[in-house]
Amino acid sequence: MSVPMLDLKVLFKSQEAEIRAAMDRVLESQNFINGPEVDAFEAEVAAFLEASVVCVGCSNGSAALVLALMALGVGPGxxxxxxxxxxxxxASSVVLVGATPVWVDVEPGSCNIDPEQLADKLSDRTRAVIPVHLFGRAADLGAIQAVLERAGRADQVVIVEDAAQALSARFEGRRACTIGALSTISFFPSKNLGAFGDAGMVVSTDPKLAETVRVLSRHGARVKYFHDLVGLNSRLDALQAAILRVKLVQLDAWSEARRVNAARYRALFAEAGLEAWVTMPVDDGSGGRFFHIYNQFNLRAVRRDALEAHLSAAGIGTAVYYPRPLHVQACFEAHGGKWGDHPVSEDASQTSLAIPIFPGLTEDQQVEVVEAVKTFYVG
Ligand SMILES: Cc1ncc(COP(=O)(O)O)c(C=O)c1O
Structure with missing residues (x-):
């Protein structure tokens, strides 16, 4: 039996009739960009987030980051x-608006930004910090806020949550996307809430900032052909919004299914006695500060590349997020950073291996994955 890294067909089949009806609705309307489907989706995500926020749909999660930084007026200097x-x-969003990325290493357990190291990186020129809720587990936003407060910079430095992988995750009971002044979401098909193509969103706790994002996403025009700002063409398609509206209803249930799969992996790996070779992702449980929704179940593995090849030969899909840390990407050479500067990220890039976790993954498939890992290490 082969085990794919992600099987989107299972979820599609479970909602096929509703999704086709939603798409038909848009086809009948012939209204393809923004419009009532997008308005309704934005309102439904705001309600889902259980907080007073304004949501602005846009073309993808990368554009959402650029729009968020543009709305803050972040730029050269x-x-x-x-x-x-x-x-x-x-990081590319920062460079695209002409600003300078300042690198901070991540915590070894969560692979999220290390708040302790943030304090040393703040300067008079710091305008924002972008914590990423990597793999579906929130960054420690409380610790980040505390660092900003201790430095006397909480009023000047804006927290922009990169929640591309974390819609439905929680930090201290609150949904991700409701704590930073601005947050960004990706609806790339492999995300927990995935569109049928590219789609994204900016969320803001500040209605004025949200309005600026909205204007920027429409070429900076409040009134068609009259441009107050230099913006982007970055709007949400009605077809994507209509599909996402159907899927949003199931999002919490799907995240729960991922959590059940994660718990089962933990039990299976513990039974297999592979602790010496494979480290599980950190999770402090349902009642803890971090409600992990496992966009990825990311292992840290000894001899990662050989394990990946072994699993691939056994028909098991895996993925490496990410093989090269940001500070050593060729395109960021001008922004400093060399191997050795951020050892935790560098180690993660050599040892991370994500295994299948999607809702619909069966227990038999999970047993097969763990068996294959065991065969690799202990024969
Ligand atoms: C952490 C993070 N930020 C931003 C993005 C960008 O989202 P998109 O692919 O929709 O542009 C992604 C998507 O992979 C992501 O994982």
Whole structure:
């Protein structure tokens, strides 16, 4: 039996009739960009977030980050603190608006930005910090806020939550996307809430900032053809919004299914006695400060590349997030950073291996994954 890294067909089949009806609704309306489906989706995500926030749909999670920084007026001469271990656009967004990324290593357990190291990286030019809720577990936003307060910078440095992988995760009971002044979401198909193409969103606790994002996402025009700002064309398609509305209803249940799968992996790996070779992702349980929703179940593994090849030969899908930390990406050479600067990220890039966790993964498939890992290490 082969085990795919992700099987989106199971989820599609479970909602096929509703999704097709939603798509038909848009086709009948011939209204493809923004409009009532997008308005309704934005309101439904705001309600889902259980907080007073304004949501603005946009073209993808990378554009959402650029829009958030543009709305803050971040630009040349400004610094934005980012973790060195994340998807590319956490840092490229900073460079795209002309600002300077300031690298901070991550914590070894969560692979999220290390708040202790943040204090040393703040300067008079710091305008924002972008904590990433990597793999679906929130960064320690409380500790980050405390560092900003201790430094007397809490009023000047904005927290922008990169929640691309974390819609439905919680930090101290609150949903991710409701704590920073601005937050960004990706609906890339592999995310917990995935569109049928690219889609994204900016969320803000400040209605004025949200309005600026909205205007910026429409070429800076409040009134068509009259441009107050230089913005982007970064709007949400009605078809994606209609599909996402159907899927949003199931999001919490799917996140719960991922958590059940994660707990089962923990039990299976413990039974297999593989602790010497494989480290499980950190999770402090349902009642803890961090409600992990496992966009990825990311192992740290000894001889990762050989394990990956072994699993692939056994028909088991895996993924490496990420093989090269941000501070040593070729395109960021001008922004400093060399191997050795951020050892935790560098180690993570050599040892991380995500295994299948999607809702719909069966117990038999999970047993097979763990058996295959065991065969690799102990024969
Ligand atoms: C942490 C993080 N930030 C930003 C993005 C960008 O989202 P998108 O692919 O929708 O542009 C992603 C998507 O992979 C991500 O994982």
């Amino acid at each position: 400004d610094e934005v603190v980012v973790p060195t271990y994340s998807f590319f656009s956490t």
